[in-house]
Amino acid sequence: MKSNLVPSADLSAQIAANIRDAIVSGALIVDERLPSEAELSLKFDVSRATVREALKRLAAQSLIRTQRGATGGAFVNRISFEAAQAQQITTSTLLLSMNDVSFETACEARYALERACAPLSAERRKQPHINAMRDEIKVQGEADLTDEAFCASDVAFHRALVDGAGNPVLSYQLAGAVEAMQPLMNMITFTARSRDAIIALHVTIADAIEAGDGAAASAGLTALETETQALARRVFAQRSGSSAQV
Amino acid sequence: MKSNLVPSADLSAQIAANIRDAIVSGALIVDERLPSEAELSLKFDVSRATVREALKRLAAQSLIRTQRGATGGAFVNRISFEAAQAQQITTSTLLLSMNDVSFETACEARYALERACAPLSAERRKQPHINAMRDEIKVQGEADLTDEAFCASDVAFHRALVDGAGNPVLSYQLAGAVEAMQPLMNMITFTARSRDAIIALHVTIADAIEAGDGAAASAGLTALETETQALARRVFAQRSGSSAQV
DNA sequence: TGAAAAAGTAATGTCAGACATTTAAAGTTT
DNA sequence: AAACTTTAAATGTCTGACATTACTTTTTCA
Numbered sequence: 376m377k378s379n380l381v382p383s384a385d386l387s388a389q390i391a392a393n394i395r396d397a398i399v400s401g402a403l404i405v406d407e408r409l410p411s412e413a414e415l416s417l418k419f420d421v422s423r424a425t426v427r428e429a430l431k432r433l434a435a436q437s438l439i440r441t442q443r444g445a446t447g448g449a450f451v452n453r454i455s456f457e458a459a460q461a462q463q464i465t466t467s468t469l470l471l472s473m474n475d476v477s478f479e480t481a482c483e484a485r486y487a488l489e490r491a492c493a494p495l496s497a498e499r500r501k502q503p504h505i506n507a508m509r510d511e512i513k514v515q516g517e518a519d520l521t522d523e524a525f526c527a528s529d530v531a532f533h534r535a536l537v538d539g540a541g542n543p544v545l546s547y548q549l550a551g552a553v554e555a556m557q558p559l560m561n562m563i564t565f566t567a568r569s570r571d572a573i574i575a576l577h578v579t580i581a582d583a584i585e586a587g588d589g590a591a592a593s594a595g596l597t598a599l600e601t602e603t604q605a606l607a608r609r610v611f612a613q614r615s616g617s618s619a620q621v
Numbered sequence: 622m623k624s625n626l627v628p629s630a631d632l633s634a635q636i637a638a639n640i641r642d643a644i645v646s647g648a649l650i651v652d653e654r655l656p657s658e659a660e661l662s663l664k665f666d667v668s669r670a671t672v673r674e675a676l677k678r679l680a681a682q683s684l685i686r687t688q689r690g691a692t693g694g695a696f697v698n699r700i701s702f703e704a705a706q707a708q709q710i711t712t713s714t715l716l717l718s719m720n721d722v723s724f725e726t727a728c729e730a731r732y733a734l735e736r737a738c739a740p741l742s743a744e745r746r747k748q749p750h751i752n753a754m755r756d757e758i759k760v761q762g763e764a765d766l767t768d769e770a771f772c773a774s775d776v777a778f779h780r781a782l783v784d785g786a787g788n789p790v791l792s793y794q795l796a797g798a799v800e801a802m803q804p805l806m807n808m809i810t811f812t813a814r815s816r817d818a819i820i821a822l823h824v825t826i827a828d829a830i831e832a833g834d835g836a837a838a839s840a841g842l843t844a845l846e847t848e849t850q851a852l853a854r855r856v857f858a859q860r861s862g863s864s865a866q867v
Numbered sequence: 868t869g870a871a872a873a874a875g876t877a878a879t880g881t882c883a884g885a886c887a888t889t890t891a892a893a894g895t896t897t
Numbered sequence: 898a899a900a901c902t903t904t905a906a907a908t909g910t911c912t913g914a915c916a917t918t919a920c921t922t923t924t925t926c927a
Contacts, residue, residue: 385908385909385910386909386910387677387909387910388680391681395711398715399711399714399715401718405719411877411878411879412878412879413878421910421911422910422911422912423911423912424670424673424909424910424911424912425909425910425911427670427674427879427880428673428674428677428909429677431633431674431675431677431678431681432677432678432680432681433681434634434678435637435677435678435679435681435682436681436682436708436711436712437712438715441878441879441880442878442879442918442919443878443879443880443917443918443919444877444878444879444917444918444919444920445875445876445877445878445918445919445920445921446877446878446919446920446921447877447878447879447918447919447920448877448878448879449879453719453720454712454715454716454719454720455720456716456720459712459713459716462682462708462712463709463712465641465645465682466682466683466700466705466708466709467705467793467794468645469644469645469684469700470700470702470705470790470793471790472647473651473699473700474699474700474701474702476789476790480788480789480790481790483741483788483790483791484788484790484791484794485790487737487738487740487741487786487788487791488734488737488791488794490737491733491734491736491737492733494733495729495733540733542726542729542730542733543722543726544716544717544722544726544727544729544730544731544798545729545730545733545734547713547716548713548730548734548794548795548797548798549794551794552790552794631879631880631881632880632881633880633881657906657907657908658907658908659907667881667882668881668882668883669882669883670880670881670882670883671880671881671882673908673909674880687907687908687909688889688890688907688908689888689889689890689907689908689909690888690889690890690891690906690907690908691889691890691891691892691904691905691906691907692890692891692892692906692907693889693890693891693906693907693908694906694907694908695908868927869926869927870925870926870927871924871925871926871927872923872924872925872926873922873923873924873925874921874922874923874924875920875921875922875923876919876920876921876922877918877919877920877921878917878918878919878920879916879917879918879919880915880916880917880918881914881915881916881917882913882914882915882916883912883913883914883915884911884912884913885910885911885912886909886910886911886912887908887909887910887911888907888908888909888910889906889907889908889909890905890906890907890908891904891905891906891907892903892904892905892906893902893903893904893905894901894902894903894904895900895901895902895903896899896900896901896902897898897899897900897901
């Protein structure tokens with residue numbers, strides 16, 4: 376089988392693209408076994424080392440998995456929400472940290488997306504998610520909590536809110552937005568006073584979800600966004616001011 | 622430098638994880654050059670082939686790029702929104718097609734996310750995006766349009782809506798949700814009558830955005846979701862009915 | 868007879884060394 | 898000084914070998 380590959384790229388990249396297309400187009404289906412490395416090297420007329428580099432590229436994207444042994448080989452992988460989510464979080468986190476995305480922009484995106492979940496979460500309110508939110512609120516009130524732990528709990532609270540929408544596609548999409556914010560949030564110092572304000576809004580939101588009031592939950596999220604943005608502005612203004620003196 | 626690697630995985634995967642951690646943690650910064658393959662093979666005490674497999678894994682995630690030549694090597698890559706978006710679309714598309722995600726669930730997620738953009742798009746309404754939406758509406762009205770072309774135009778319309786929010790993070794996050802729906806939408810046969818209904822709602826939404834009325838735009842999206850879900854139910858019911866007779 | 872042990876086999880994982888190709892920098896010539 | 902040539906260092910690719918794994922088949926022996 377002759378393969379029409381895009382020139383001017385590494386052979387391993389061309390081969391990876393070729394197989395990737397076959398998977399995306401459905402020519403290769405889930406759990407189907409690819410030809411062995413030796414067969415692929417014949418088919419594409421390259422060495423086994425080059426084929427292996429191509430397969431590792433695909434493995435990095437969770438498109439295939441490999442098994443050793445007599446009946447082993449490379450198999451088309453069923454991408455799990457979990458794996459996709461993990462990749463998305465890594466990518467989103469790096470995207471924000473490497474591209475000078477302002478706190479403001481990232482924060483706006485995050486709360487806009489969360490507001491999209493709020494009505495669904497309120498409509499389908501399930502006890503486990505509400506309990507998770509309440510638990511995190513309790514954690515956030517602990518006096519000796521570090522800023523990092525407070526942020527982690529904040530993320531957990533919001534993930535419970537998102538998961539409460541009961542839509543795995545939505546959860547997957549938002550995981551990146553919520554988690555990627557954490558490094559940015561970690562740059563903020565949370566005073567006792569600002570923590571109290573955030574916790575109060577969390578209570579408002581949890582109450583609204585439990586009451587099935589999506590609009591109130593959305594309003595709570597908007598208030599939380601305003602609060603967070605203001606807090607960030609204060610912290611960054613103070614920091615740039617003090618660093619200017621040094 | 623001894624490296625504490627997680628055992629029970631391929632060496633190339635361990636090495637890739639090791640370098641990935643260094644990038645994510647910030648120990649390696651953007652555009653920094655990694656040691657040469659020969660140096661890495663010494664550092665990790667593996668062959669050059671194994672190092673190369675690890676580097677190809679990272680390249681597949683756009684974490685590094687490589688350059689040939691005397692001053693070449695592997696460099697930490699600044700992930701672009703474009704590259705991240707392309708990856709996200711691939712992953713999201715496969716996720717939906719491989720995991721038996723119902724049309725209903727995917728559709729719900731998509732419109733929930735779009736509604737999150739609507740208020741921002743309305744607030745920041747810019748002519749280019751509004752023009753793009755109008756153009757797509759015009760395309761959608763063409764009589765001899767195939768279903769696939771209609772879907773493609775639909776996606777373009779919605780991407781213009783999303784981009785209109787003027788938030789690159791939001792655009793990046795939503796690209797996956799919107800584009801991944803396309804294969805599912807392509808399964809639908811669009812009658813002239815259903816096309817008219819969709820186009821009318823597109824006009825409503827574009828008008829609302831142009832008028833700066835976010836609430837109306839959201840309402841239009843909700844109506845469009847209802848319409849789309851109903852259309853899909855009709856198509857799938859008819860299809861399963863006719864196939865049951867065969 | 869049947870179950871446990873051993874051997875066979877086919878695949879991926881890893882290594883070593885070689886050569887090809889690319890690219891920038893250094894050196895040389897005009 | 899500009900143009901050309903050479904050099905060197907890096908990635909890209911190939912070949913062949915051996916190690917490891919895990920399933921299959923065969924053999925052994927109770």
